[in-house]
Amino acid sequence: MENSDGLFNPSLASTLKKLDPENGEQILDYFQTHALLARDKALLQSSVRDQKKLLVENSKLKKDIEQLRTQLQDKQRRRTYRPLFSPPKTPSFTPTTPANQLVSPTGQTDGSLMAPPPHSSQVKESGRRRGQRKACLGPEPVPLEAEPRIDVSRLDLRVGRIRRVRRHPMSTMQSVQEVDVGESAPRTIVSRLAETTNFEELQGALVVLLCNIKACRQRGVISQARLLFCFSSDTTELLVPPSGSTPGDRVTFLNYPGEPDRELQSKQRIWELLQPHLQVDSRGVANYKGSRFEVKGKGLCRSRTLTSCGIR
CATH class of the missing domain: 2.40.50.140 (Nucleic acid-binding proteins)
Known part of the structure; x- marks a missing residue:
């Protein structure tokens, strides 16, 4: 009979050697090999159900990871493009009429008649403000790359x-x-x-x-x-x-x-x-x-x- 280690009873082994001294050891090795193969097959069959459960759990984990990745990307987009949707600042007006404005024949004041042309420094400042406004938009979003797998298949x-x-x-x-x-x-x-x-x-x-x-x-x-x-x-x-x-x-x-x-x-x-x-x-x-x-x-x-x- 076969014991727990996959080997046959010594008494059976000695009996086989007595019956066939020349081929007894080969017959015994043949039986031991097939006994080990049968045991491995039984182990594989018993583990199929557990392996299926693990595959289902792995697929669920992959879906959860994809959902978390999309949520992170959405949050990053909102944080990056939030300055685009801020309300514009309204200019403040004073109720008094500047002294350099003239009265038109229709009785309306026209400040453009006496207003001096814009200085080149003012143009540069407006250009700088536009550049500063572009810089406030922040850096472009960095795409989230999938993390490399770390498992025994590597x-x-x-x-x-x-x-x-x-x-x-x-x-x-x-x-x-x-x-x-x-x-x-x-x-x-x-x-x-x-x-x-x-x-x-x-x-x-x-x-x-x-x-x-x-x-x-x-x-x-x-x-x-x-x-x-x-x-x-x-x-x-x-x-x-x-x-x-x-x-x-x-x-x-x-x-x-x-x-x-x-x-x-x-x-x-x-x-x-x-x-x-x-x-x-x-x-x-x-x-x-x-x-x-x-x-x-x-x-x-x-x-x-x-x-x-x-x-x-």
């Missing part, structure tokens, strides 16, 4: 296979891996593995990598990607993609279908903002805010033994 997560592992030549706490990610040449990665890690067991293992970080030099070796680890207070282990994955397979998220950045900009600190939300649930499945790490058609990414822990 991370380029791929499946890789470790081809070679060796100690860092200048650091006893670090190691250097050459990982095949489906490209023309393997990527060199500098990471910190546990002291008890067996390098021979890591060769040929499937791992999950963050591939769109900026390459950086670490103690003389250029690191071109980042290995994802599951970690608790005193234990660290590699995040494992589903069996049957091949190097270069994308790790996607059902609720976050966007395309990843070509390269994460260090000034935006995208990885630092997203990393606290990368978790392993109580079943050992990796997720981001409830949306699971998935390789389409092949299954879910999970931890080997850790549960309810973080990912870095």
Whole structure:
């Protein structure tokens, strides 16, 4: 029978080996692989309802954000064009008649007969007043641009296979891996593995990598990607993609279908903002805010033994 870890009872395993010593282990591996696939399928089916609810909530939030944006734009327009609708100032008249006005033959006074022509300084002042009135209109409204999304879809997560592992030549706490990610040449990665890690067991293992970080030099070796680890207070282990994955397979998220950045900009600190939300649930499945790490058609990414822990 299968236990909670996806492995078969030792007594059943020993029985299979006795019945078929040559192919017993292969049969057991075959059963274990199909048991894990069946369990992943059940997890995916159980999460469809929750994922639909999240999609509905996301659409509502988008509508609310659009309404708030239009309200802000309307307020900004009113604030900018308010001086246009202010009432004009009426000139004040004195009841007395100026002494320089003459009386016309019809008995009406005409101030234009004796009024001197406007001086050039008065013309300049009127021009300045017009310029000042234009300046009072204020600056043109600045269009509100949509804020860039900050979610896990901006991370380029791929499946890789470790081809070679060796100690860092200048650091006893670090190691250097050459990982095949489906490209023309393997990527060199500098990471910190546990002291008890067996390098021979890591060769040929499937791992999950963050591939769109900026390459950086670490103690003389250029690191071109980042290995994802599951970690608790005193234990660290590699995040494992589903069996049957091949190097270069994308790790996607059902609720976050966007395309990843070509390269994460260090000034935006995208990885630092997203990393606290990368978790392993109580079943050992990796997720981001409830949306699971998935390789389409092949299954879910999970931890080997850790549960309810973080990912870095």
